[in-house]
Amino acid sequence: MNYQHPELQASLAGEYVMGTLHGRARQRFEHLLEEDARLREQVRYWQQRLHPLTDRIAPIVPPISIWQQIAVRVGMGDEREHRSWIQRLGLNIPTLWPAAGVCLLVIAIAVVMLLPRPVAFDVDYSASIHNEQQQRLWDIAVDIQHQQLRLSPVAITSRGDTSVYELWLLPGDGTAPQSLGLLPTNDTVVIALSASIAWATANGLAVSIEPAGGSPTGLPTGPVVYQAAITAVNGS
Amino acid sequence: MDVNNRQLAEWLMACTLSDKRAFARLYTATSPKLYGILVALLKNRTDADEALQETYLNIWKNAASYNPERGEPMAWMSNIARFRALDLLRKQTTRRRYEDDYQQTVSHDDRQLLAIDEHSDGGVLENCIQRLQEQARRCVIMAYCEGYTHEELSHKLDAPIGTVKSWVRRSLKRLRECIHELSAP
Numbered sequence: 216m217n218y219q220h221p222e223l224q225a226s227l228a229g230e231y232v233m234g235t236l237h238g239r240a241r242q243r244f245e246h247l248l249e250e251d252a253r254l255r256e257q258v259r260y261w262q263q264r265l266h267p268l269t270d271r272i273a274p275i276v277p278p279i280s281i282w283q284q285i286a287v288r289v290g291m292g293d294e295r296e297h298r299s300w301i302q303r304l305g306l307n308i309p310t311l312w313p314a315a316g317v318c319l320l321v322i323a324i325a326v327v328m329l330l331p332r333p334v335a336f337d338v339d340y341s342a343s344i345h346n347e348q349q350q351r352l353w354d355i356a357v358d359i360q361h362q363q364l365r366l367s368p369v370a371i372t373s374r375g376d377t378s379v380y381e382l383w384l385l386p387g388d389g390t391a392p393q394s395l396g397l398l399p400t401n402d403t404v405v406i407a408l409s410a411s412i413a414w415a416t417a418n419g420l421a422v423s424i425e426p427a428g429g430s431p432t433g434l435p436t437g438p439v440v441y442q443a444a445i446t447a448v449n450g451s
Numbered sequence: 452m453d454v455n456n457r458q459l460a461e462w463l464m465a466c467t468l469s470d471k472r473a474f475a476r477l478y479t480a481t482s483p484k485l486y487g488i489l490v491a492l493l494k495n496r497t498d499a500d501e502a503l504q505e506t507y508l509n510i511w512k513n514a515a516s517y518n519p520e521r522g523e524p525m526a527w528m529s530n531i532a533r534f535r536a537l538d539l540l541r542k543q544t545t546r547r548r549y550e551d552d553y554q555q556t557v558s559h560d561d562r563q564l565l566a567i568d569e570h571s572d573g574g575v576l577e578n579c580i581q582r583l584q585e586q587a588r589r590c591v592i593m594a595y596c597e598g599y600t601h602e603e604l605s606h607k608l609d610a611p612i613g614t615v616k617s618w619v620r621r622s623l624k625r626l627r628e629c630i631h632e633l634s635a636p
Binding site for chain 2: 230237261277278285421
């Protein structure tokens with residue numbers, strides 16, 4: 216069978232998505248999928264096109280026990296009250312926010328003040344953050360050798376209140392995101408980086424909206440508004 | 452992308468940052484739809500319960516692989532659920548799904564779908580589905596929504612398996628042509 220034939224590819228992809236391809240034929244197809252980008256595109260086409268058929272299926276509210284089991288498996292414990300670990304310790308988040316914000320601000324200022332002026336910036340990884348209209352908001356550049364991160368606003372204005380944009384790295388191993396700092400809205404900022412950041416395997420970058428000074432918990436607390444892929448420059 | 456889908460996409464993005472509250476909201480908003488799909492496919496509540504758990508764990512772990520440019524969040528999540536159910540179905544050596552006291556949850560009544568916007572993806576697909584011959588249309592809906600294999604369709608529709616395979620293959624070809632025709636600007 217010539218699996219490169221477009222009509223056969225379209226037909227097999229359709230049957231795969233419908234579910235009528237099974238047994239060895241399904242296994243063989245899944246093997247081909249790993250190697251053939253055109254075939255993957257065909258599968259995406261049918262997944263998107265046939266999806267409205269699910270409107271024919273009546274929704275059913277699942278038993279509450281299923282969510283409880285999922286919550287335990289993702290490490291949420293008893294999420295009925297949606298309490299964070301800091302709340303469970305009896306600490307009051309609103310009173311901690313200003314203190315955490317001031318600490319982060321002092322650290323950020325100290326880092327910027329103490330950083331020697333870079334004589335060069337060799338870009339090893341880059342990313343651009345766009346809004347839904349595909350307007351470029353920030354350019355991000357990473358210099359591994361000098362352990363620097365450059366954050367350049369392109370078309371972004373401050374939020375008009377005390378909240379800020381915070382940049383996060385999404386580790387490739389699925390662990391918690393790592394804060395890369397607050398995103399500037401006026402001038403380009405260069406900040407020092409931790410050597411332990413695994414840029415090569417990262418899943419990308421994300422931007423969340425946080426209270427003044429940045430996330431008080433070390434994890435995103437506000438809505439995630441943008442996401443971007445990281446590109447290796449010169450085969451980094 | 453409409454408001455509802457935009458909200459789902461935001462929650463999915465938040466999941467990539469391990470935002471468990473967003474995940475809880477995503478579950479609340481989408482689990483009835485996904486559970487309905489799983490029950491329709493598996494026809495067995497015990498299997499559907501297990502598949503729903505696995506589906507959401509998969510969504511939680513792989514939220515970063517969702518790309519808004521390649522489709523709506525609900526389609527992405529529904530496909531995770533469907534493939535989970537299809538994997539389970541194909542592994543079953545016994546026909547467990549026929550032993551359960553399953554109640555019909557899939558509509559084969561086309562009249563109730565007339566209210567769909569004819570220019571939406573759903574409207575275009577339904578329009579094209581209506582153009583198929585009745586038996587071929589039933590094959591597509593029963594295979595996609597209820598997970599029937601060629602053999603099971605042959606038995607259900609009392610038609611030779613070769614005929615069923617031909618209905619399915621030709622239906623896909625006609626659907627593709629029709630979607631292309633109706634989606635053209």
